[in-house]
Amino acid sequence: MLEVSGLTKVFGGLTAVKDLTFTLQRGEILSIIGPNGAGKSTCFKLISSFMVPTSGTVRFNGQDITGIGPHAVARKGIVRTFQENTAFQDMTVREAVLLGYQKDCKASLAGMILRSPQARRDDREAGAHADRVLDLLGMSSHAGTLAAGLPHGLLRNLGIAVALAARPQLILLDEPFAGLNSDETKRGVELIRKIRDEGITPILVEHDMAAVMSVSERIVVVNFGSKIAEGTPAEIQRNDKVIEAYLGSEDEEIGL
Numbered sequence: 190m191l192e193v194s195g196l197t198k199v200f201g202g203l204t205a206v207k208d209l210t211f212t213l214q215r216g217e218i219l220s221i222i223g224p225n226g227a228g229k230s231t232c233f234k235l236i237s238s239f240m241v242p243t244s245g246t247v248r249f250n251g252q253d254i255t256g257i258g259p260h261a262v263a264r265k266g267i268v269r270t271f272q273e274n275t276a277f278q279d280m281t282v283r284e285a286v287l288l289g290y291q292k293d294c295k296a297s298l299a300g301m302i303l304r305s306p307q308a309r310r311d312d313r314e315a316g317a318h319a320d321r322v323l324d325l326l327g328m329s330s331h332a333g334t335l336a337a338g339l340p341h342g343l344l345r346n347l348g349i350a351v352a353l354a355a356r357p358q359l360i361l362l363d364e365p366f367a368g369l370n371s372d373e374t375k376r377g378v379e380l381i382r383k384i385r386d387e388g389i390t391p392i393l394v395e396h397d398m399a400a401v402m403s404v405s406e407r408i409v410v411v412n413f414g415s416k417i418a419e420g421t422p423a424e425i426q427r428n429d430k431v432i433e434a435y436l437g438s439e440d441e442e443i444g445l
């Protein structure tokens with residue numbers, strides 16, 4: 190589904206992502222891990238075309254999508270979530286999710302203004318889809334809540350809901366469990382599996398090693414922008430290069 194090949198991003202004198210190559214099969218749960226500053230978020234920005242790589246390519250469903258821009262990438266079926274979603278503060282949860290769906294409407298602008306049958310069908314479809322997404326995330330009871338009033342864990346879920354509303358094939362989740370307590374993280378892991386079972390392929394960047402090891406089917410480890418290991422959670426936990434990379438950094442542990 191996704192083929193990242195020789196991906197490189199240089200910022201001035203710093204190579205944030207260096208000759209990174211990996212592939213992803215549809216329906217598999219892949220995580221990218223590595224110490225702080227390893228280049229994980231930059232990798233996501235390159236895949237989602239929020240940044241143009243210095244060199245290398247990103248192919249999606251066999252098509253070269255390198256640097257085509259975030260909107261074009263979203264239309265192809267790749268979405269990403271953001272660390273903070275302050276953009277939805279003034280909306281209710283359901284309104285924010287409906288916004289995520291808009292991209293896909295079939296009615297013309299004139300049709301929307303004149304309330305054509307197609308526009309009314311679109312509204313009903315959008316509403317039904319928004320309600321399904323909220324149900325999937327266990328957020329139906331918060332549909333009418335203002336996003337600004339949500340606790341941190343639910344605000345993170347809302348970011349995922351808005352991304353899912355666009356009906357992507359691939360969703361890039363950058364630290365979905367950051368700031369969540371252990372119960373919320375467990376529900377988060379379940380949610381990742383549900384998303385995959387809905388036919389949407391998730392890729393995670395995540396620091397919570399227990400969660401990563403339990404949810405991932407395959408893990409790519411990066412350090413200083415380069416891939417240092419790739420394998421199943423069991424393989425990664427006993428990989429010498431990985432242990433060394435994590436022991437070398439102060440604020441992380443791999444939970445061995």
Ligand SMILES: Nc1ncnc2c1ncn2[C@@H]1O[C@H](COP(=O)(O)OP(=O)(O)O)[C@@H](O)[C@H]1O
Pocket residue numbers: 200203205223224225226227228229230231232
């Ligand atoms: N826009 C940017 N301009 C300059 N340097 C950047 C930029 N974005 C990230 N970096 C640097 O690139 C490196 C990788 O950053 P990042 O991809 O955010 O790492 P990670 O997500 O793995 O913590 C870091 O050293 C960071 O400071």
Ligand SMILES: [Mg+2]
Pocket residue numbers: 229230231
């Ligand atoms: Mg990051």
